[in-house]
Amino acid sequence: MDKNDLIKRNNINILGEGEQIIIFIHGYGCDQNMCRFVHPHFKTNYKIVLLDLVGSGKSDLSFYDFDKYENLQGYALDLVEIIEAFDFKNIILVGHSVSAIISGIASTIIPDKINKLIMVCPSPKYIDDYNYIGGFSQDDIDSLIETLNANYLGWSSSITQVIMNNPDKPELAQELSESFCRNDPKISKHFAKVTFSGDYRSILPKISIPTLILQCNSDLIAPKEVGEYMNNEIKDSKLVLMDAVGHCPHISHPQETVQKLENYLK
């Protein structure tokens, strides 16, 4: 696939005036708009790359292959494909939640192209296991799926039409409110299952890139024990605790998030 195909597939947006590549990848739930309170702070010194995972946001849903995305490797391969097509080098890869793991997997495939990994609220496995606390049981995952079933958040094919047919619509704010976090329920459920049922602990020791792990205060999705586990497993990692509560500090506490990123990148 050439660059234009990839831009369409992953709704890639490149901004900023700098040279240093920084890629922000959203986690499970919504799309690249999750980073909109954070990335503007990097626009002077960085070349900012934003993208939507296939199946999320304004990615091309026709590429959603249930077999390919049955595990996170599928997404990691997309990321590698993009990096190689655009010939990005010395990359700073910022991944939130599930995309922290996707970034980690990609870094094991093309370690020479990635300078730094920043993992925001990551977890390699959500379900508790022998000697491992993920914080979730299978029932929790089921109750998530049930909640997703009960809430399409106004998603409908007519809305999708609007999104798909007006990619360059100027009234971004309105469009955003119409489209934000509205994902195809079938894909959203599949992504939830893949995200929350997976076990990617074995990837962690293979990560050789310097890694920052941002751990939120009282994050029920990626609890402190998980952050510590990640920090132990990844060779060259640094665990930083945030004051921010919850699982999306870039949404709830963008200033602190920016500050923590800048501190690390200094």
Next chain:
Amino acid sequence: MNFVPHKLFNILPFGYVEANHHDQIISINKFMLDLIGLENFKPELGLSIKDFFTKGVIVFFETHLKPLLKINGIIEEISLELSRSNNSKVPVLMNGVVVESNDENSNLIYYYTFFDMTQRKLYEKELLISNQKQENLINQLNDLNKKYLEDSNYYRSMVENNSFFIVKTDLEGKYTFLNSFFCKRLGVKQEDWLGKYSLDLIISEDHQSCMDTVQRCLENPSETQWVNLRKPLSTGGIIANQWEFKLIVDEDNNPKEFLCLGHDITDILNKQKVLEAQVETITEQNSRLNNFTNIVTHNLRNHLANLNGIYELNSSSSESENKLAQSMLYQTIHSFDHTIRNLSDTIEIKSKTTLPLTIFSLQEEIGKVIATLKLQLNNLDPEINLNFSSDQKIFTNISYFESIIFNLISNSIKYRNPRHNLVINIKFIQDNFHQVISVQDNGLGIDLNQHSKNIFGMYKTFHGNPDAKGLGLFIIKNQIEALRGKIEVESALGVGTIFTVYFPNEGNELTAIKNK
């Protein structure tokens, strides 16, 4: 943090919660406390709104609802389950808005309302279940439909694409199905014949055997009945089909309809006819060949015996006997030669397949023949009547014609009745198919009861006449047949004989000119 036990606030018919940007509850109404099973609320406990949520809902809240509130400022009609203090669950519909606080930090304050939807959830569940059932049913139907289409396409292509006739009729014999091969072969349209009587597509001579077969089917429902039927083609002509009839019964074993499978046997029957004709020809040729062989051996042996006798006579060395022997030898050689020439003529006729045909004057040619026979007519004064106009022409092979007339008149002379004067009547008539010459005499006649079978055989004589060589009729029959004509004989002992020769009348003027 402030908790205002306002009267209205507490009697609202839905839960009301105010939380800060850390999701900590600032205020909560009584309805909400009752809903989640808390007796009272102490702000210093630091309850979080997430404490009301199950783990799955927390993920949804963090990954969807909080971002939505942050970006859009509002969430509406979110269906959730809240955990009650006794670990039971209560389904609610949640709405939320976010506003900036009036304090100096401009912190965000989140307002949520929760509607108890226990009753509604029951309906919803029922709806979901029936929806699911319906979806399953649709899937099953789709699967069945797909299977049915596959099957029906498969069988349809079998029925449509084979080279068998497949028709069905109701119990009255009206068509209910005709496959495309049948329609194509007969040149009919299915829509024209559905509901019409199948007998109308069978030639009337075969109606009875068709109905008999139907009767046999009704009497033996488990058996298949076979019948050959002929059907008229829309283009004219008739095709012969072999059919297999079977009665189809319903679940209660009552006759339902007839299934008839057939195939075209027209070609087979035609080939069979050709084969039969060929067998007949071969049998006849074989019998002629046998006849021929017998005569050859018999006749040559006769000549050999003669030669043997002459040789013995010659050895007596008397002058007069030598002379006699010489004369006899001459005669024998002559007749030997004649025999061989006749035999070779016969073979020639058989081997010729096409003969040159010309148009010529009947009277002229017959006149020539009579002139050649002058010697035999010596001392006789036969009355020869030519019953046709003097300019009558005939179209055939001239050599064969001469040979045929020569032999017939010569026969009349040979087998004349010594008691009265010979009368020969030669007639000519023609129609679209034949040119017919008949030669009638008042001679000895032939006993046809005795000789009709071998009258045209080789070396058959019926009268003990010394001139009879028994070859003439055999030769002319072969010649006539080579011309694709025929010869017939009528005769009565002591009355006379009529030979009638039919030459095919293919001789229109154009053909005649072409052949000239």
